[in-house]
Amino acid sequence: MKVYAGTDPISGKRNDLTETIPPGPAANREAQKALTRLLGQLDERRNPRTRATVGQLMDRYFEVLDVGETTIGTYEGYRRNHIDPLLGDLQLARLDGEVLDSFYADCRRCRAHCRPGRRAIDHRTDRPHSCDERCGPHRCRPLADSSISQIHGILSGALKRAVRWRWLGTNPLEAAQRPTPGRTDPHPPSAEQASAIATEAWHDLQWGMFVWLALVTGARRGELCALAWDRINFATGVIAIRSSIAQRGKKTWEKDTKTHQQRRITLDDLTVALLRAFLRHCTESAEGAGLTLPTDARIFSPVPDGSxxxxxxxxxxxxxxxCARLGWDMNLHELRHYSATELIAAGVDVRTVAGRLGHSGGGTTTLRVYSAWVSEADQRASSSLAGRMPVLPMGIETDGEMSAIAKPISETSAPYLRIAEDLRAAIRCGALKLGDRLPTVAELAKRYQVAISTAHRAVATLTEAGLIAVSRGRPATVAVEQLEPRPHEEPAGTAR
Structure with missing residues (x-):
């Protein structure tokens, strides 16, 4: 059966919908059914209008795609290494959900798309060479989930255009299982590692300043390379991130930031002082070379005049x-993770962190990438809040029930309760009398080896109980006469 479906927009040739019916007594009936199906596709515009292949669609899609040069380079790499080898010669009319699911499964099996069971050698380079220990039997390694998700995005954009261009009647990607997007798992350096990295970097003044700014601002590498001196306001301590340096091969150029948004980052006093000193150094270096440092010179430059x-x-x-010299396998982007996680750990709200990092979406990206650190900061916040909550009145317990009788203080009690009980016992036995001065909060913290806040809470507990008096600028003093012993205690000096 053959139904005319118009002209192929790519080749200009006649485009027919065909279906072959096997001979037999029911051939005529089956042919009528096939004719009905083909005409239905034509009426509903579900039929492909072209015999173009996936590779031809990609050619056309990349011609009209409006993205940055670095992004198109990334897309071309995915196409060259994964899409074209498996799908490039396939006609769009034969692309369906099963084919796409099989394609994603092959990407998860082996990123090199090897033939199962076939022995191969992984060479260290594609150039002519003599094999050594770096060449060996092929081992299948799956393509990362994030890479498969990006390939899915490329195919999705191309196939949506194909439907709009009437190359296809329906989008076959809708029948495929969407790949699981890769989960971000940042690994920022620890505080000790960051200190060692900064110390190592300061052996070269310019390199040390570059690494320091990366730690403090969390800016991307291209944004740091694009910084100029006229983008720093030394009076307010604010640095403006307006552009970024992109690179593809040996070619570099200045462009907008990744999210096409300019932002301003407030710097701490130490960083501002370091930048002042570095500016003086750059000015002296330019003068030593017989040059003048312009106000718009690049902060980090391979030439003295910052051009x-x-x-x-x-x-x-x-x-x-x-980092390899220090014994670590790290990349520069992890300094950005360090800045973000340190801000979150310090209690800075996510929207502010997102603004400093240049994340779009009002903090959605920040929450997704640094969710573990946000959760950890929330747990620390709850602990800090618990340490500042009012003291429970006598008789209220937290073991799941309310008790009318207070439990005696023991070694397992909270530290502030043990300190308060010791002071209460000293008042009870007469060691501390009315008007006597109590140890300062700092002295109590040192004596009991606890935090200042813990000692302060112990003093606050006795103050609320009316046992001691505290006034601004004066030491705490005992405010009551000798206490009566508790029911379960014997009076001081009682002989057995």
């Missing part, structure tokens, strides 16, 4: 080599 910027790839490679 050029550092290459992002070179910065990344230098950082990786520095």
């Amino acid at each position: 050029e910027w550092l290459k992002p790839d070179s910065v990344t490679q230098r950082y990786t080599r520095m």
